[in-house]
């Protein structure tokens with residue numbers, strides 16, 4: 001077996017440095033014809049010079065043989081250029097080895113022949129032979145420069161016997177010539193060795209530069225992909241979605257397409273999964289949701305993950321509202337199939353909002369905003385449905401944008417006021433507390449309903465500032481109430497999901513001097529469940545202050561009793577929707593009854609909201625309800641009216657007791 005490693009070391013062939021070996025091989029292949037040309041011309045010249053003094057065998061036969069050997073060697077080198085692709089690496093190294101061997105062999109052969117010619121030549125011919133051989137050999141060695149061992153081996157194998165022969169010949173001047181040849185050969189060997197080192201360094205540098213370049217190319221390719229791809233789901237990301245939307249809108253404007261529709265899908269219940277099972281589980285769920293979405297459509301529908309649990313859908317072509325609803329329902333049904341999470345079956349839902357491109361003025365931003373509004377309004381009215389943006393939404397959206405602008409510039413201290421709605425005990429028929437409700441009288445828009453401006457404040461990021469102003473005002477007023485009355489105050493989602501905002505509330509309560517035990521803070525299920533861990537921390541902090549916590553609008557959100565039980569709640573406020581059908585609907589009575597019963601067993605107060613009629617009160621009484629709130633007792637009242645209401649109620653009761 002060929003001892004490749006040993007000879008590689010001996011010949012200075014860096015067999016593990018493939019780039020170097022390949023570069024050497026390529027250079028040699030290019031210069032091989034010149035090498036053999038030098039050799040053949042040396043043979044012809046030497047034979048010619050020696051023609052008259054040496055025998056014909058040496059000047060005709062041997063040169064012909066040598067030329068034949070040179071031609072065969074050249075030919076075998078050229079066929080070696082067509083290397084086998086599979087064994088490319090080892091083939092290159094092997095060829096380099098053969099080149100070193102051939103150079104040595106050819107050098108020895110030519111030197112031996114030249115020396116035999118010298119033996120027959122007179123002094124003048126000898127000089128000519130030495131000069132011719134030295135010059136041509138030097139030229140030939142230069143052709144092998146890239147493989148230093150071959151160049152040096154060849155040069156030494158020719159020059160060393162020549163120098164020895166001259167030294168031993170005893171002719172005057174030959175000794176000096178031998179020394180000169182030895183010296184120049186030494187210098188040439190040194191230069192070749194240095195060149196070899198520089199050459200391999202240069203190739204190494206080239207390799208590094210090449211590697212850096214390909215690394216940079218790979219990074220920039222990755223960057224390009226990442227800039228447009230969502231790393232979690234592999235879908236297009238928000239940027240790619242908006243780019244695509246802009247392009248499609250441009251096409252629609254210029255008549256290149258028949259139109260388009262934009263959809264936004266929001267997963268219902270996803271945040272809860274994230275909070276309860278952790279983010280890695282949430283990530284896996286999002287991946288599966290993305291996969292389900294892509295599996296649903298093949299063409300003319302572009303899907304992207306917009307962020308969080310929101311996905312964007314662009315549908316090309318003219319579509320009717322019914323088409324979009326059908327398409328949205330397919331999406332929602334796909335999301336309703338339980339997801340498997342480590343053997344657990346997770347039930348989610350989806351809500352989709354669609355907006356259609358209608359006229360050239362509809363920009364991509366406008367379409368997106370409309371789809372978002374359709375989604376929001378669908379989620380507000382029903383869970384898991386499809387909503388297509390319509391004229392009603394359009395006029396509502398126009399109002400909202402006006403509200404946002406005005407609220408942004410509003411002076412909260414001046415323009416915001418409070419009304420108070422009594423919360424009444426059915427047993428004692430006395431007001432036990434007052435719920436604080438905000439009112440905004442905008443100098444431009446007039447009276448704006450609280451659910452409209454509260455949502456607007458949340459949207460424009462002013463809710464924490466607004467809550468602080470309202471709470472300060474409310475506490476100022478509550479200080480004037482009889483001591484057995486509590487104050488119930490509404491918090492927004494962003495009030496309980498920001499620790500800075502919660503600390504601000506704590507400081508306002510502390511600064512007011514009002515007994516925290518007389519304060520109830522109302523939070524909605526959605527606010528808590530959307531960011532469970534953060535909300536839980538905030539509620540615990542407030543609870544430690546002595547404040548009571550009520551879950552507002554109970555029954556309209558997740559209604560997940562398992563999680564409700566884990567919250568530090570003191571009260572549940574049963575939503576108005578349970579009361580509306582109380583009189584006609586036995587089912588509604590049963591639900592309300594079991595809610596009231598559940599509160600009793602969880603040792604929580606239950607306040608039934610929206611009570612409007614005597615019949616409702618009767619039924620609630622029979623169901624064991626203890627506290628109610630609603631127009632039946634009183635509409636929300638201005639501060640001094642609320643005080644007068646409570647005063648009058650107590651005076652009436654005292655008068656009744658006195659009778």
Ligand code: C2E
Nearest residue numbers: 437438450451454470490491492610611612629630631636
């Ligand atoms: P909410 O917390 O559920 O407040 C009860 C709403 O029901 C009030 O509407 C109240 O006027 C109304 N209401 C009370 N009794 C009856 C009844 O018997 N029948 C009917 N149909 N309605 C009744 P309002 O004042 O318009 O408030 C709407 C919502 O705005 C509130 O719902 C609350 O979510 C929000 N809100 C009001 N004030 C504030 C506030 O200061 N901060 C925050 N974050 N939200 C507030």
Ligand code: CA
Nearest residue numbers: 435490522552
């Ligand atoms: Ca409330």
